[in-house]
Amino acid sequence: MAAQPGSLKSSCNSGEFSRDLAGKIGMRQYYSAGLKFKNVEPVPQAGFQLMPGTAFVAEARSATVKHFTLPVSSTISYTLIFSVGWVDIFRQDRVKVASVEIAEITSALLPELGFYGEANTVGIFHQDLETIRLVRDGADDTVWVKDLWPYDSVPEVDLGGTYTKTNDVWDVGVRWSSAASALVLSFSIDGEETKAIKLVNNLGDELAPDSAVNADFDRLATNVQTELRGLPSMNADVAVTYESDQTTTRYIVLRVTFSASLAGAEYQVDARIVNTSEASALSYHIEIGETEGEPLVSDAKGWFAGMTLAQDRAVYYSPPARQAALAMSQIGEYFRLNIEATGDNAARLEALRTQTSERIHAVYEDKYLLVFTDKAEWFASNRTIEQGKPLNWVRTSTNGIQPHVEPVEMEGRVFYVSGNEAASTDPNQGQVLYSANYDDVSTRYSSKPESLLGAHLVDRINNSKLQKKVRKNNASRWWLPSATGRLTCALVILDQDILALVEWVAADGGKVRGLSVDGQNKVWVTVERGATITHEVMEEQDVNLFQGAIDTTTDLAGEVTGLELWSGREVWAEADGFILGPFTVTAGKIDLGDAYDDVKVGLWQPPVHESMPYYRLLPNDEILLRPGRIHSATINVIDSESIAVGANGGTPKNVPLLKATDPVGAPMPRKTQAVRVVGMPGMTVGPTLTITQTRPGRLRVRDYTPEAKL
Secondary structure (H helix, E strand, O other): OOOEEOOOEOOOOOEOOOOHHHOOOOOOOHEEEEEEEEOOOEOOOOOOEEEEEEEEEEEEOOOOOOOEEOOOOOOOOOEEEEEEEEEEEEEOOOOEEEEOOOOOOOOOHHHEEEEEEOOEEEEEOOEEEEEEEEEEEEEEEEEEEEEEEOOOOOOOOOOOOOOOOEEEEEEEEHHHHOOOOEEEEEEOOOEEEOOOEOOOOOOEEEHHHOOOOHHHHHHHHHHHHHHHHHHOOOOEEEEEOOOOHEEOOOOEEEEEEEEEEHHHOOOOOEEEEOOOOEEEEEEEEEEEEOOOOEEOOOOOOOOEEEEEEEEEEEEEEEEOOOOEEEEEEEEEEEOOOOOOOOOOOOEEEEOOOOOOOOOOEEEEEEEEEEEEEEOEEEEOOOOOOOOOOOOOEEEEOOOOOOOOOOOOEOOOOEEEEEEEHHHHHHOOOOOOEEEEEEOOOEEEEEEEEHHHHHHOOOEEEEOOEEEEOOOOOOOOEEEEOOOOOOEEEEEEEEOOOOEEEEEEEHHHHHHEEEEEEEOOOOOEEEEEEEEEEEEEEOOOOOOOEEEEEEEOOOOOOOOHHHHHHOOOOOOEEEEEEEEEEEEEOOOOEEEEOOOOOOEEEEEEOOOOEEEOOOOEOOOOOOOOOOOOEEEEEEEEEEEOOOOOEEOOOOOOOOOOOOOOOOOOOOOOOOOOEEEEEEEOOOOOOOEEEEOOOOOOOOOOEEEEEEEEEE
């Protein structure tokens, strides 16, 4: 069979697929995906490009860290990197402004910390740690003060202990005129109504109130008591007495007391005259029944696991005593939790259910208030939170969310990673990336899996941060680090049906141990490379091709010093636009052989894109499985400096882009052209094309056309 050109591959927007999908050519995404997207990312509808490099910021205290970002304004933000006993604080310009000792943060607490930041205040949350507050001095950002979160009026509730209870006491005042010939009353408690109760003498005959004496009113109280005790929700612990000392002309008082088993609760008592308009009855509270309870959070019961904002309320969630509870602050007063206050702006205490074993892991404000637990997702169908109206919680799925992996909004949908406590460490516990959107037809949130085709990259995820759309890329990046040190990136453009999973690989076998996105949309990572642990900031390929890059210069002999960080490691250099290397750092030095003014030195990780396998498809749609080869390929590159190509499982070879017409003594101009590669050896069942690099350089592939004999 003669060799045939393959189809032009201009779209790589499906990202990396699991290897068990190789050969599933009936899938519509098959030829827009690849077996490998390592340090390359799709450019929607236009091939792929290099993922960012990183610049060195500082050495880390340890590999066990938690990142948090405090945005202060559009131009100022701080990255707080917590380690055992410490927090190191960096400004957006990568200057370390302060280190604060926090002895309360132990190795056991650190992985489970939650954070919230607003203006100059950072809250540090954990169920086993009284909430800590860090406050920045607005006039001097080197000064950060540590104290406790100033909770105001923490709700007191019944947590199953033994508590002091007070009786609920009502007085019913009865007044009549001289024209009243009889007195017939009806009582109700919390809507449960008695039958009519008459004022009678000792013979049981109706009696005019003007003719009654104290014994008759005592009898009336006894009869009322008998009727009240017969109500479905009442018992012998409700008592009614005639208060003779309050009797005046044509006026008496009957006192209703709820005690013993009925104490500690507030009731609604109503009374009315049912036989005449010449008398009236008015009920009023004398003492409100209360159960003192105990604070919802305390040193004994533990503290809130986290906080977020919704409808200008601070929403605190998951106190250990009631892990499905939310305490909502007064509007605009984020510390005030006084649920005894009244009004629509007052604080509230909510729970998904009265009794549930679920634990809230995240709260997110979307069209409705969303709550994610370890077992399900819920939303409050109320559009607004008002003090007098209970929230109606509706369960929308039973996926659950992975702890500490925050939900994010992209393209109008809420994305989250399902899982449980064990899924961040146990490879046998599955995780799935879901997106949820409110469906006006079904009036609920519907979730759908988004990561089934690249499931191998959604494994033991333990954090997430969203980087908004960046220059030269129309997609947001959702960074998903894992407990193994792998860093997955999801790129989403839903209106073009694009969700691509790719992997950012740390150079020199590094593992990503912490990640955050600052207020200026820059990604900060903590990377462990053996005994060297560094804080780094991502930079796009136009700025930086390396990792852990250090900006420096040479002496007059061409020597670069100050590289002790990378001693013994292989590095590359970009010097005045020239790519030089590799070099092995010895005693913190490398020799470039000539003097340069602008030098960037760092580690380098080769990018790899490997296509999906190619097969011959017979006219009856059967796949012909026999050895074949990709022998040639045409690759269109844009503004590129380095490319290597291989196929059929062979070793990729560098393709020179330098032309005889290029200027001598200057860096090679970036090339936008078609790169033609022929004569690639090897044969295999399901051959693939590999595009990579053997030396650093900018790389963007617009499209490629393989030519194969299958």
